[in-house]
Amino acid sequence: MKKVITVKNQGGKWVTRSGGYSTGKSHSFTEKRSEKKSEPTYKTKDEALRAVRRESTNGSVIILHNQSGKIAKVIIHDRESASKIKKAPITKKLSDQDIQIAIAKVIER
């Protein structure tokens, strides 16, 4: 179970939403996101991000939305899983951040 924290602007306030999605057998990509647990609000994006960073010590994916609601950035706080993946020596054509945003859109769908 991966912890996903979404940071987005709602009605002028910045909301952080914690959830998780399971990737086990028979689970669809979206349907097993657990119910939201809490939605603390913050005046600024920086405040929200600071709070999220405190919460996301390990095993988290932070999906950061911009003012207009689009996903702007994905932050992976998970040193353990990052080290499990042995990256292949390829010439990268795509940006990793673009791919992570594309994946985050599917997670949030």
Added chain:
Amino acid sequence: MTSDFELNVFINCPFDKKYTPLFDALLFSIYLCGYRPRCALEIDNSAQVRIEKINNIIRECKISFHDISRTELDKDSKLPRFNMPFELGLFLGSIAFGSGEQKEKIAIIADKEKFRYQKFISDVAGQDIKTHNNNPEDLIKVVRNTLNSINREKPLPGATYILGKYEVFQKGKPAIIRNLSLTKEDITYSDKIQIIENWLQMNL
């Protein structure tokens, strides 16, 4: 600490559209087992002679996966495809004639049907030829179980776990590709690798 050589898995398989479901399953399961796939598609340098490229990768890989299931007559040319058996020969040759760590190399050979290989490459008789039935699930099981028997450090995730992850990945993949403003025809080997690596980082 495990060296790159020990984690590199040389992939010798067809790269055509028909083989894509098996190739994708192969790449995904190698990553999830903690190994790193290597193949001739990774080098985007047309100046380098293909055989040199393949030899260099073979030299850097302790493990190899050879799929000889496409040793069959081409519909148009009526000729067999020899690349896979040829590269298998190169890999086995590196074990036989190489020195040092090259002697420690391990070849995993798979075909679509049991004992079919005896009709066209009987020289590999005596090796444990795996069967995948042209089925990605069977291929994942073959890869996982064989890598697990090689891995001496700790048991690898079970085949059911890997299949579950792969199923989720496959369901989300079309949308991921669309979100990148690409189509599945646009996706190159390096794109495919980057998508799998990032997906696993966000989902493991």
